[in-house]
Amino acid sequence: MSKSPVHLLVIANFAKPGVREQVDRLRPWFAQRVAEVSVASVGEAVGSAADTAELCVVLGGDGTLLWAARALAARGVPLLGVNMGKLGFLADYSVEHMQKHFDDVVGGRIAPTERMMLSVRVGDGGEARFCSPAANDAAICAGEPFRMIDLDVQQGEHCVAEYFGDGLVVSTPAGSTAYNMSAGGPILEPTLDAVAITPIAPHSLSQRPIVVRSDPPIRITASRINEGTALIVDGQVPVPLRAGDVVEIHRHDQPMRIVPHPGHSFFSTLANKLQWGRSPHRSG
Structure with missing residues (x-):
């Protein structure tokens, strides 16, 4: 397997159950696919890794992704949110879906969308x-x-x-x-x-x-x-x-750049996560 030259930054909320175990499991998996992997904990300074990172995988939930967006606001690093929390509206990927689509993301076949900050x-x-x-x-x-x-x-x-x-x-x-x-x-x-x-x-x-x-x-x-x-x-x-x-x-001068889930639209996420537009006469 050829590696992408991408420098990957992983920001994780280690206070959430199961996150540390996922980071330990995923780090060698990432290392097989990208040139460099850095890991930072939410709430701590991301340091020099943020200056050269070309993609950030966020493990936690929507709150973790919001923290990462502010921490990286000046750099415009694309954020791929992996939901290990409750709602997962912005952090739209599961671990399994992130792994399924990761090569397409680093290969540029899934482009980030810009969200105003x-x-x-x-x-x-x-x-x-x-x-x-x-x-x-x-x-x-x-x-x-x-x-x-x-x-x-x-x-x-x-x-x-x-x-x-x-x-x-x-x-x-x-x-x-x-x-x-x-x-x-x-x-x-x-x-x-x-x-x-x-x-x-x-x-x-x-x-x-x-x-x-x-x-x-x-x-x-x-x-x-x-x-x-x-x-x-x-x-x-x-x-x-x-x-x-x-x-x-x-x-803000820089937008938040979110890697979209290719199988989810904004409206399907609204319906699935918030029950938006669901008819009271339709069950299931």
Whole structure:
């Protein structure tokens, strides 16, 4: 068997049952097929391996893949997600299917698709005190003592709305099936160049979700918030907010590149994972 010259990076969530055993089993299998194999654990620095990696296999679940997408955001490394968690919406491969299609992936016969990411910045008008990419969403949640909060939203020079409620979710198309959907927001086809702005429990019948283009930047001013109000990136990175803070969100320079499962479409995944579009009159 001839090897591909690809440098493969494996990012694994070793906290999940069975992941360490799979990595130990797969590492020699990968080594027979690619020139170099590096392994990193989720939550740790990926180091210099990320600089030369040409493909990243992510072993864990959707949360692990989101972490990997942020860690590799500046490099544009294609991500192949292997689901060893629960839902597996983004991490769409099983171990068996990954092995079946791996040679086609490294041989370029299965091309990655691009999914827009966000760049999130928090500041008070001066230098930013927090910056991060986001693959799924940036959510502002009211927090303790759980009173409603006021958020003023602008895009470019235009006022979008003043939201009064429990918070706000700004979602990428890829993330529209996560917190955004749970909050009543729309599902977006994942290759769209757009974002969904979805209020969380708004105290108004007129404040509904809206889909806008990904530029110019969205600016959210925390006009009145609680002591526990926080920005949460991808459901994983919390950032405490202060009154007067401005959260600026715009399209990231690099997209997330996902290796699609050749046997699954977006709509079949919606139906199989989330029961979307299923008729209540049809069983099975």
